Amino acid sequence: MRDAYIVQSIRTPGCKQNRGLFNQTRPEELISFIMKEAVERTKNLSPEDLEDVMLGCAFPEGEQGLNLGRIAAKMAGFPDKVSGAVVNRFCASGLEAISLAALRVQAGWSEVTIGAGVESMTFVPMGGNAPRPHPEYSQTNPEMYISMGVTAENVAQRYNVSREDQDKFAVASQAKAARARDNGLFTEVVPTPAFKYVPQADGTYKKEEFIVEHDDGIRESTVEILGKLRTVFSAVGSVTAGNSSQTTDGAAATIIASKEKCDELGLEPIAKFVSYATVGCKSDEMGVGPRYAIPKVLEQAGLSIDDIDIYEINEAFASQALYSIRELGLDNYMDRINIHGGAIALGHPLGCTGAKLTATCLANLKEVNGKYGIVSMCIGGGMGAAAIFEKI
């Protein structure tokens, strides 16, 4: 296989569902903006060089329905010849999209592709607008349809992840994110146009643009304050709004090119796409996914836990992130994991998350001058995914 190089990887800020700054900005606007921006920021690359867009989205319906991969490519002003598709692996959709885009380059089927992700949880809520579980199967296998929060409670209870440890983990995520924001360390974030509809005297609405510069869900807290929050998914449980990921709107894009095209155009590679793995696990404890996906991808790449300088392990819930970290023996490497916070502070825009964490991982690898980075997450239905990137 050929080498696939990342030549750009950026994201919009993540903004809270409904109450956040993107609550009137449609998903097509977020994703077309970030893809256009990714091309414009890449020295010596023109839209004419692109061949395909692979777009991750976890609930591709309503405003993010039809074929948003193609619609967003056209809205970004890319030429007709740039094709587009949508890929759904729930919370790994964005990473799946990047992997598929990279595979095309590795196989020699494309020279320059985009792997991206988008989710507006404001416009299309988790579960979709009109979920219709299979009538008989959902009776016999309700675990395929249960709330993700219930699976997080299952992980906490089955594997003894205490409320206090979850809250400590959540406080640390918020503190790291606040520190990174205050010190300008989110270098992968691009100030992004957002819209609001302002009522006019004549009863109509005027669409007004403003710029969003930062993730808007960061909320510093203490273990004492979080300890007082009520549980959300089970009366006697430990999972709260404070130690869960936030529901969020956002988009992210990564441009991938062959070595040959990099040489021809003079593109500057940031990283090499090394390997990607997915694995299934029990549906009712889907959060354990990274614990299995990370060793699998490491084995594929011939690397070990110690070789990895930056881990972006999605914080769907503190319980499952902590469980995975402990089982993998990563407790000694906490200073390499989610160094600028995770989804508890920054949000988890489902289908965007894999693409968002890739941008963050590559920025953080550069910041610490590391070599290898891992992006990993658990996935609804009972799966884990993990990808390895090597900084150039």
Ligand SMILES: CC(C)(COP(=O)(O)OP(=O)(O)OC[C@H]1O[C@@H](n2cnc3c(N)ncnc32)[C@H](O)[C@@H]1OP(=O)(O)O)[C@@H](O)C(=O)NCCC(=O)NCCS
């Ligand atoms: C847990 C969940 C239901 C909470 O939703 P929510 O009620 O909208 O959450 P909010 O962020 O508005 O927080 C609710 C309240 O908790 C408290 N709270 C939350 N985080 C806090 C913090 N860090 N410090 C102090 N209080 C906090 C506040 O009182 C807050 O209300 P306020 O903002 O009006 O003051 C939602 O975030 C969720 O579903 N998360 C998981 C998403 C998911 O399953 N993703 C897929 C994973 S596979």
